[in-house]
């Protein structure tokens with residue numbers, strides 16, 4: 001039996017992927033083979049000894065210590081695109097809502113409770129405070145044209161906005177899906193200086209942390225509306241506060257409230273609802289669970305953020321998977337050990353991603369259970385090997 005530990009509420013249809021004859025799903029499990037989670041912060045967690053894979057039912061993996069996982073050969077998965085439509089819809093909703101002062105207006109109407117028959121008159125007198133602007137013809141800048149950004153860019157065109165996109169690392173797939181009417185910004189500064197609305201859809205990394213800072217705000221038009229559905233840390237809060245005070249930022253819409261931000265004026269703070277739809281929760285849960293299950297049972301990897309995609313139909317009698325550093329002569333040393341044990345290779349695949357690589361070897365002859373522990377230990381002695389599994 002394999003143990004799966006959910007660290008957040010995961011849609012039942014996702015957990016049901018783990019068939020009961022082979023898996024036990026238990027949020028109290030002390031030594032799980034797999035973890036499935038959403039935004040749970042894993043940075044202070046010890047890794048259980050059996051842990052083979054972590055599946056993030058969502059896009060961002062900044063809540064997972066990915067580098068430490070790689071060093072222990074723990075494969076981290078995410079679910080590219082599975083919640084993108086949910087985020088897109090909320091981004092569009094808040095572009096419209098912020099432009100029409102909808103949230104302030106609706107909140108103000110609530111304050112008229114108890115005014116009795118006077119309410120309609122008070123409404124007509126007070127509504128001038130909430131006159132908005134139409135979004136048609138305004139320019140939306142989209143920073144990051146991945147799963148979410150590309151959907152937002154295409155949909156905003158359909159709402160008659162002008163759209164400018166910036167993504168120096170855009171994937172070929174996304175580029176194919178992007179409307180030709182999305183203007184290409186060659187620099188991020190071009191987005192900062194020419195847009196009425198700016199929406200950001202990039203991962204939080206050391207490169208993107210604090211990208212909304214004093215220098216960025218100084219280039220922006222007065223009264224720009226910024227939407228942050230990516231991660232709170234993309235904005236430098238001190239600089240943001242100053243930009244709001246000075247009127248550069250007319251509205252800051254964030255899915256990541258904290259004590260500082262909710263106390264700033266002109267902030268619309270949403271309780272991290274971007275991916276919170278039934279559809280998105282189910283899509284993410286099923287995709288995450290299938291990827292984790294496939295990896296546990298076959299060693300094949302799809303949609304990992306720390307190891308390359310590896311897919312080999314299981315043709316041999318035993319499969320050996322080796323996670324190792326991406327350095328020369330690993331395959332040579334590993335196959336020499338297999339030869340020593342008279343093990344014949346039926347098929348083999350080696351793929352690397354950055355600092356780490358993964359080798360999958362199908363063995364043609366029977367491998368006696370008795371020699372498996374010794375074989376694993378022998379392969380582990382190869383310098384650079386971080387994990388060995390025999391499936």
Ligand SMILES: NC(=O)C1=CN([C@@H]2O[C@H](COP(=O)(O)OP(=O)(O)OC[C@H]3O[C@@H](n4cnc5c(N)ncnc54)[C@H](O)[C@@H]3O)[C@@H](O)[C@H]2O)C=CC1
Pocket residue numbers: 058059060061080081083084087143144145146147148149166167168169170171174201202203204207208229230231255272273274275276
């Ligand atoms: N609020 C919520 O509930 C959700 C938030 N997110 C956040 O949104 C982020 C984006 O999600 P997806 O679009 O699904 O990810 P994605 O991986 O499909 O797209 C990210 C895009 O950002 C681009 N990028 C990376 N660094 C960049 C830079 N410095 N400048 C411009 N572009 C850059 C990449 O090339 C890629 O195209 C996630 O990393 C996550 O933090 C995602 C889903 C739900």
Ligand SMILES: O=C(O)CCC(=O)C(=O)O
Pocket residue numbers: 038039057058059060061083272275276
């Ligand atoms: O699971 C969630 O609700 C958060 C989604 C998210 O932030 C992400 O996918 O990056």
